[in-house]
Amino acid sequence: ETGVTQTPRHLVMGMTNKKSLKCEQHLGHNAMYWYKQSAKKPLELMFVYNFKEQTENNSVPSRFSPECPNSSHLFLHLHTLQPEDSALYLCASSLKGGADTQYFGPGTRLTVL
Amino acid sequence: GQNIDQPTEMTATEGAIVQINCTYQTSGFNGLFWYQQHAGEAPTFLSYNVLDGLEEKGRFSSFLSRSKGYSYLLLKELQMKDSASYLCAVSAEGNTPLVFGKGTRLSVIA
Numbered sequence: 001e002t003g004v005t006q007t008p009r010h011l012v013m014g015m016t017n018k019k020s021l022k023c024e025q026h027l028g029h030n031a032m033y034w035y036k037q038s039a040k041k042p043l044e045l046m047f048v049y050n051f052k053e054q055t056e057n058n059s060v061p062s063r064f065s066p067e068c069p070n071s072s073h074l075f076l077h078l079h080t081l082q083p084e085d086s087a088l089y090l091c092a093s094s095l096k097g098g099a100d101t102q103y104f105g106p107g108t109r110l111t112v113l
Numbered sequence: 114g115q116n117i118d119q120p121t122e123m124t125a126t127e128g129a130i131v132q133i134n135c136t137y138q139t140s141g142f143n144g145l146f147w148y149q150q151h152a153g154e155a156p157t158f159l160s161y162n163v164l165d166g167l168e169e170k171g172r173f174s175s176f177l178s179r180s181k182g183y184s185y186l187l188l189k190e191l192q193m194k195d196s197a198s199y200l201c202a203v204s205a206e207g208n209t210p211l212v213f214g215k216g217t218r219l220s221v222i223a
Contacts, residue, residue, distance in 0.1 A: 002155060002157065004155075033210065040215070041215065042117075042200075042213045042214055042215040042216070043156075043200070043202075043213040045210050045211075048210050050208075055208075056210060090155060090156070097208045097210065098143060098204055098207065098208040098209065098210070099143035099144045099163070099204035101146065101158050101161060102146075102158075102211060103158065104148075104155035104156045104157070105155055106154060106155045107154075107155055109153075
């Protein structure tokens with residue numbers, strides 16, 4: 001247990017569905033991250049929030065919409081996804097951004113049919 | 114741009130020593146991390162180097178040479194449970210997030 005939880009752990013959705021991924025950290029951190037991990041590719045950073053403010057958006061398609069209501073919670077809202085969006089979605093947190101150690105949640109395995 | 118290279122796969126024998134290399138080219142440098150990731154699980158933090166030299170932590174050690182843009186992770190007395198992917202990640206300049214390599218999948222065989 002790293003102190004970062006994610007729900008659901010597995011999700012199967014159709015291309016017309018709308019779903020949300022949830023991440024919660026119990027570490028008192030101020031920075032939170034969404035990553036996408038596909039087979040044989042490096043971890044792809046999607047979004048970064050620092051003190052609830054979005055500081056990075058790595059050219060992510062608008063069908064992925066993040067929300068950070070407070071420093072402990074992070075959501076990723078999904079709509080009209082494509083099959084190539086199937087991947088492991090990892091949430092992480094760190095005390096602050098930059099060179100701080102990141103602690104990862106267990107991930108949500110997403111399959112888009 | 115940022116670039117991190119590490120071997121895709123390695124195989125080693127139980128009880129042996131293995132060295133996983135990582136080279137990087139980044140604009141600025143604030144430190145290098147190694148993470149371990151078992152299949153289907155989250156990456157977990159192993160080590161952090163920001164100064165040149167060797168950092169030892171039990172069976173695992175990590176080395177950094179900033180002038181060469183090079184690091185390695187050394188695993189001693191290998192155990193079957195060490196079979197995992199090992200991710201090298203670099204913090205570049207300022208407050209930019211970590212850049213991860215593709216990871217090295219290590220298989221430990223009997």
